[in-house]
Each structure stands twice: as structure tokens, then as C-alpha cells.
Amino acid sequence: MDAEDLISPTPPPDRMFRIAVWLVVIFAAGELAGLGVFYAKKWRADYVAAHPKPIAPAATPAPTAPTVAEKTTPAPASTAATTTTTAQNTPSAAALSVAEKLLKEATELRDKGDTTNALARLQDAAQRDPKNANVLAEMASIYESIKLYDRSNETWKKILEIGPSAGPLYELAEMKLKTGVTPPATTTTTGPGLAGTSPLDAGTTHNDADGIPDGSTFGITEVAATDTPDPDAETNMKLKISVKSRPNSPIDHTKVKIQVFFYDTVDNKEVVLTDADVSYEWLTPHHDWKETNPEILAVTYLRAKNKTSSEADLAAAAASVTPPGTSKKKPAATKPPATAADAGHRKYLGYIVRIYYSEQLQAVRADPTKLLNLFPPPLTAPQ
Secondary structure: OOHHHHOOOOOOHHHHHHHHHHHHHHHHHHHHHHHHHHHHHHHHHHHHHHOOOOOOHHHOOOOHHHHHHHHHOOOOHHHHHHHHHHHHHHHHHHHOOHHHHHHHHHHHHHHOOOHHHHHHHHHHHHHHOOOOHHHHHHHHHHHHHOOOHHHHHHHHHHHHHHOHHHOHHHHHHHHHHHHHOOOOOOOOOOOOOOOOOOHHHHHHOOEOOOOOEOOOOEEEEEEEEEEOOOOOEEEEEEEEEEEEEOOOOOOOHHHEEEEEEEEEEEOOOEEEEOOOEEEEEEOOOOOOOOOOOOEEEEEEEEEEOOOOHHHOOOOOOEEEEOOOOOOOOOOOOOOOOOOHHHHOOEEEEEEEEEEEEOOEEEEEEEEOOHHHHHOOOOOEOOO
């Protein structure tokens, strides 16, 4: 090596290389450190965003949040309306009385043309709530529609007795009674019987000492019902009907007609003619009212256990007798087809007895008496 190389300030090449390498390492370390700081800050920010610190209770008092929520976020209008409607409907449904339910049923039956069962519902409702003007007004209207004007007037009077608290119905009742729900003029009809008299009043017409209604040739002096225990029958009941003629009156026994109708309730609601077995027999020998007066007719109602309407057609349940009959016992002959209403559980309700002479109504008896309101007897014998 010569002297010029020894005194030169330039380091040897290997030293320069090492310096460059170190500079690169230092620069890379700086870059890595910067990236580490950057990502550390970013990770911390993400962590803080995902895990916010809980707010101290003192900063947000408990009552404040619900109070602001109630004022700033009211319930939607539809929800509020639904809640209000429910609150209003619930008490009205709870307050709906049995009488009002019966009134609704009666109205539906009347609209279907079934005035008989409509009246039955209304009478039940009136017994439960005698001061219900709506029930009484509906009843009066039905009586008027079937031309039972006396009954209609009596019912409007009951509304007047309630007083002005009956509201518009009080004024309507007052107008009806003033301007008139009045029966048409009666016509004079020749022959015996109750011609011109309301059929509903036939059972309440004044009777003489022999129990015969005024103007009639025959009367029903007694109806005795006997219920006989029978292990094979649900009901085995016999009626003994005493029919008396007016003394010293000539009798044509071929013109006497006695009708006995039995009625049942279906599921304790509908009132219908029975489908039970009905038979009759005379207990007195000749039943011509010449040797024996009164004559006694026995009519039997027999309902076998587990009997349903599907087992037999619905019987008309009327024992119709034209003395002297040729047979001691006969079942009722007329059997209209059964209806869907007859499919329920049947239970004996009562009877109506009618006496006709020369096709004119003489006397009528019913138990319970409300059956006369439901099934008023015609003035002339039905053919």
C-alpha cells in the first residue's frame, strides 16, 4: 500500500456498505414504529367505540329518561284508539244483562218471522227486568202485528207506568194509547161458542157456577195431571180432562171436538210441539153428555228415555176427538217433518186443551198459561 491510500479520508468500501445497511434498518424500524403507533391508535378507537363506558347514574337521574320518553315518543294513534275501544267495550259487555240478551234474540227471531218464540224470549226478559222499556215496546209491537190488540195496549200501559225515565218510548206509548192500538169491531156470528171474542181471552172469560164460559155450550171444569214413575220413560204423564155441557142444552155429540196439544222446550230455549208419544181414551162410557155430565177424557204423554227427534218424525201432538170415537186409544196422526231446531234435548213444558162445538171455540185451558200467548187458539176449529 502506498502512502496516499493511508491518508485518504474516504472509508473503505465495506464500511460504506455497513453504514448504508444500518441506515436502511433504522429507516425501516422507524416506519414499522409509525405503523405500529397508527394501528394501535386505530384499534383503540375501534375498541372504545365497541365498548363505551357506562354513564354515571348521577349524570342521568332515573326519572328523567321515562319522563322524556313519555313526552317525546307518544304511542301511535292506532294503538291508542285500540286501547280506548277495548276499555270501552269491556265494561259494556260485562254490563249486558240477561234481559238484553233475550231482547236481542227476540229481535232476531221476529225478523225471521218466528213471533211465537220471540214472544217467549220477551216474556222471560220482562220477568227478569220488568222495567225494561225496550223489552216491553218490542213485545207490544209484536202483539200489535199479530192483531192481539188488548195485549198490545196492556203492554204499552206498562211503559207508561215506568214514567218519563223510559225516554222516547214513554211518548210513543202515550201516543199509541191515545190514538189507538184498538181491536177492530167484533162481528156477530150465529151458533154457539165464543164468536167475536179474542182467542187469548177465551181462557179468562167469566165462568158460571158450572165452570162454563158465558155464551158457551161446553166448559172445562177440571184438568188433573198425574206423573207416573216409569223406569223406561223420561216422562210418563196423564191428563184427566173433565168436559161439561151446559145443563138443559141439546147436544149433538158428533159436533164436539176436543184438542189437546203438548209442548216441549228444546235446550230450555225453543218452545215447540212435542214429538213424544201421545194417546187418549175416554174414561166415561158413552161420552155423549146424556147420561154422564161431565165426561172425562184421559190423554197420555210418554217420552221414552234417550228418545231423539231423529228416531221419529215430529208429532203434532194433538189428540183430536170427535165423540164417540171408534177406538179407545189412538196416537196422534199428524207428523210434520222434523227440523234442525228439534235436534236438541227436549223437555216437557205443558199443554193446551181446546173445546170446539159446531166448529166454534167453547173453552180453553193451558198450563203454563203463557202458552196461550204463544199459541192463541183460533175462534173456529182448524180443518
